[in-house]
Amino acid sequence: MPAFRWQVLLKPLVFSCALGPFIYLVLSLLTGQLGPNPIDSLTDQTGTLAIRLLLISLALTPLRWILKNTWPIRLRRMLGLFAFFYAMLHVSIYVGLDQQMDIGAIWEDLSERPYILAGTVAFLVLIPLAITSTRGMARRLGKRWLSLHRFVYIAGAAAVIHYVWLAKGDLIEPLVYLVVLLLLFSYRLVRIMRQ
Amino acid sequence: MRDWMKMAGIRSSDITDQRVFNRRRQLLQASVAAGVTGLIATPSLAQSADNGVALEGPIVKSPFSTDDELSSKETITTYNNFYELGTDKGDPAKYADRLKTEPWSVTVDGECANPGVYTLEDILKPEAIEERIYRMRCVEAWSMVIPWNGFSLGNLIKRMEPNSKAKYVAFETVVQDDLPGVQRNVLEWPYREGLRMDEAMHPLAMLSIGLYGEQLLGQNGAPLRLVVPWKYGYKSIKSVVRISFVEEQPETSWNLSAPKEYGFYSNVNPDRSHPRWSQSKERRLSGDTGGLAALFSSKTDTQFMNGYGEEVASLYAGMDLQEFH
Numbered sequence: 215m216p217a218f219r220w221q222v223l224l225k226p227l228v229f230s231c232a233l234g235p236f237i238y239l240v241l242s243l244l245t246g247q248l249g250p251n252p253i254d255s256l257t258d259q260t261g262t263l264a265i266r267l268l269l270i271s272l273a274l275t276p277l278r279w280i281l282k283n284t285w286p287i288r289l290r291r292m293l294g295l296f297a298f299f300y301a302m303l304h305v306s307i308y309v310g311l312d313q314q315m316d317i318g319a320i321w322e323d324l325s326e327r328p329y330i331l332a333g334t335v336a337f338l339v340l341i342p343l344a345i346t347s348t349r350g351m352a353r354r355l356g357k358r359w360l361s362l363h364r365f366v367y368i369a370g371a372a373a374v375i376h377y378v379w380l381a382k383g384d385l386i387e388p389l390v391y392l393v394v395l396l397l398l399f400s401y402r403l404v405r406i407m408r409q
Numbered sequence: 410m411r412d413w414m415k416m417a418g419i420r421s422s423d424i425t426d427q428r429v430f431n432r433r434r435q436l437l438q439a440s441v442a443a444g445v446t447g448l449i450a451t452p453s454l455a456q457s458a459d460n461g462v463a464l465e466g467p468i469v470k471s472p473f474s475t476d477d478e479l480s481s482k483e484t485i486t487t488y489n490n491f492y493e494l495g496t497d498k499g500d501p502a503k504y505a506d507r508l509k510t511e512p513w514s515v516t517v518d519g520e521c522a523n524p525g526v527y528t529l530e531d532i533l534k535p536e537a538i539e540e541r542i543y544r545m546r547c548v549e550a551w552s553m554v555i556p557w558n559g560f561s562l563g564n565l566i567k568r569m570e571p572n573s574k575a576k577y578v579a580f581e582t583v584v585q586d587d588l589p590g591v592q593r594n595v596l597e598w599p600y601r602e603g604l605r606m607d608e609a610m611h612p613l614a615m616l617s618i619g620l621y622g623e624q625l626l627g628q629n630g631a632p633l634r635l636v637v638p639w640k641y642g643y644k645s646i647k648s649v650v651r652i653s654f655v656e657e658q659p660e661t662s663w664n665l666s667a668p669k670e671y672g673f674y675s676n677v678n679p680d681r682s683h684p685r686w687s688q689s690k691e692r693r694l695s696g697d698t699g700g701l702a703a704l705f706s707s708k709t710d711t712q713f714m715n716g717y718g719e720e721v722a723s724l725y726a727g728m729d730l731q732e733f734h
Contacts, residue, residue: 243701243704244701246699246700246701248699249487249488249699250480250481250483250484250487250488250694250698250699250703251488251551251692251698251703252698252699252703252704253703253704254498254551254692311704311705314707314708319687319690326684326687327684327685329685380685382549382685383596383666384492384496384593384595386593
């Protein structure tokens with residue numbers, strides 16, 4: 215089958231897979247399937263989705279090198295923006311619903327709880343990346359675009375640290391993400407050193 | 410997606426009508442697309458409690474009960490921390506049937522005149538079962554109001570006749586190797602807790618065998634558990650198999666896992682901050698909080714000693730509560 219044929223399906227398919235969980239969450243919420251503490255459940259699930267999508271988007275460049283094909287790169291912006299989308303939901307739910315816009319409480323969390331600071335850093339870094347994600351922006355910024363978007367590594371690291379620090383008792387999932395992140399970083403590092 | 414399909418039968422009283430429930434189930438089934446599940450950390454969708462086993466005999470109302478609004482039975486039985494059964498809030502309800510609660514016996518040992526292995530029947534025979542509606546405050550800053558059924562821990566302690574060397578009471582939870590959390594060593598098993606003797610003898614401290622007039626379900630610590638309402642919920646140890654009278658302050662599981670976060674006393678204290686959660690407020694899960702409205706629920710101010718300060722403050726007179734937390 216010629217390469218272009220299945221690639222036409224690729225983006226819509228991946229888009230649906232990335233949006234699906236959001237729809238599932240909304241439906242779960244509307245049908246009361248989120249349990250007795252839906253704020254907590256939603257915060258948790260949007261956070262998990264954000265970090266998984268962020269790690270997946272970080273895996274696309276290495277995937278391109280391994281497959282010697284560019285199709286993973288076509289998905290990178292979309293998945294990165296989805297990661298930002300879920301991160302936005304996650305932060306909004308925390309600020310708006312959990313803390314009910316209580317600035318004092320939020321400030322206390324930021325200053326006394328390092329894991330919240332780490333999460334905030336991850337989110338703040340994603341904002342300029344999301345804003346400059348368009349092709350127009352890439353054209354305008356030129357070389358600076360690439361330097362700016364290297365900050366995504368910081369976002370990834372901060373997000374994983376956020377999750378590792380917040381995990382209570384059960385550390386398996388956050389540690390898996392940490393290992394994945396380290397693998398993705400070392401792959402890039404090895405490649406840079408070889409050149 | 411997998412587990413609520415196994416939900417059995419008609420549920421009791423205020424919980425969803427079967428037709429509505431089935432319609433919701435169909436809706437969710439229709440909406441889940443193939444590629445989606447890999448991304449979602451699939452929640453342990455809440456399994457509600459079927460009609461439980463009613464407790465036999467009269468149940469006496471207790472003056473210790475609060476008139477705060479009760480949490481629904483669904484809330485109490487589907488949102489649990491019982492890590493031996495899994496670490497998601499819905500896991501204990503999901504895996505409760507793996508907990509073997511019959512036959513049950515409690516080993517009493519240590520500094521007392523009547524050590525031995527007591528069956529549940531031995532323990533319950535002389536006791537009048539009361540209904541005590543207590544607030545339960547989790548260290549994670551959420552709380553419930555639970556109508557426990559049980560009796561004062563002090564009654565059992567008196568029967569065991571601890572001697573003057575017994576300064577503390579230590580408790581252990583059952584360890585069953587086939588439970589999902591036990592295999593994973595999330596905490597050091599067996600789950601251990603302890604109280605100072607005067608705390609254990611306080612009339613508010615109770616042993617519970619049921620709630621809402623029904624026997625405890627696995628997820629709530631069947632068949633016998635401790636409830637210490639002025640402390641964070643993790644002190645209220647579940648599925649007790651051992652009670653020891655000891656001279657030295659006993660080890661407690663959460664303290665072993667994170668000594669900087671969890672102290673021995675664990676009294677509810679809005680003025681003592683926790684590394685993970687501010688303790689000044691809490692989210693009260695009372696009534697039925699499964700709906701959309703729960704998204705907009707405010708947090709309430711946490712009360713000193715979970716609102717039992719008047720009753721228990723004397724236990725801690727002169728103690729620095731920041732240091733002894």
